[in-house]
Amino acid sequence: MPIVTIQITREGSGPGRDSVTPEEKARLIAGTSQLLLDVLNKPLDSTYVVIQEVELEDWGWGGLPALEFRKRRAAGKS
Secondary structure, three states: OOEEEEEEEOOOOOOOOOOOOHHHHHHHHHHHHHHHHHHHOOOHHHOEEEEEEEOHHHOEEOOEEHHHHHHHHHOOOO
16 A cells, blocks of 8 residues: 655745645646556555645755745855
8 A cells, every 4th residue: 555745835836826726636646646556556546645735934955945045046146
């Protein structure tokens, strides 16, 4: 029984959105389940997919909070 956790940022997938839509989440679940069926022959009804949305201020990379990293990268600073 595979359990897949997908973590995505809670900033939406388009302008004016603050989260991923239910339809987008359904597509992630369907696509992930189908991939496990195709690659590992795991039945759809035995695959669990968990989607976790992470607040933008709760993650980072390059030693910086995500927003600061993006600002510096946009300004051409690393």
